[in-house]
Amino acid sequence: AQKITQTQPGMFVQEKEAVTLDCTYDTSDQSYGLFWYKQPSSGEMIFLIYQGSYDEQNATEGRYSLNFQKARKSANLVISASQLGDSAMYFCAMREGAGSGYSTLTFGKGTMLLVSP
């Protein structure tokens, strides 16, 4: 079974609108971390936002926020006021086993976001 599922291969949004990119995860660990990365067409991987499994508040970083619903095992990325520069591939990732020193990230297959003027 996939540990990270991103069901939207592609999303379109108009500039200045908000968009939600979906991510569901599967783990039996109580302690884990969820990450979102952005990959523009130039190819580099840019860290956007982190949510810990014990965090009670949803993470926010500027225009990015993470809608964390633990019971549903979802960690959706919300981008407010989309900009043309937000056009990129977005990856959701999970790190399990925190506390054991284990640090491997498992990635979803990504969602391509296109922002139109």
Added chain:
Amino acid sequence: EAQVTQNPRYLITVTGKKLTVTCSQNMNHEYMSWYRQDPGLGLRQIYYSMNVEVTDKGDVPEGYKVSRKEKRNFPLILESPSPNQTSLYFCASSGLGTASNQPQHFGDGTRLSIL
């Protein structure tokens, strides 16, 4: 500046010719990892290392070797490259510890084409 440096950025080579992709980080991170990225498959882990002289297989280790003789370096070795190893490769590093909130820092990627 904190960074992960991969070299080369681009390489076209032929089947069977041994090659090494270097990776170096200047953040004193214990953990380093190699991923490959293929269309529709996301990033898949090849090998990782928890510290010097400690390496382990990821999800797709076949055809690859790694070494971790120094903390800062984690080269990826393809002893006999084949066309199915044509891919975009990323090296990443992070600290370890009880907190799971340390993001992995990625290199800029190495695009390998094996003919």
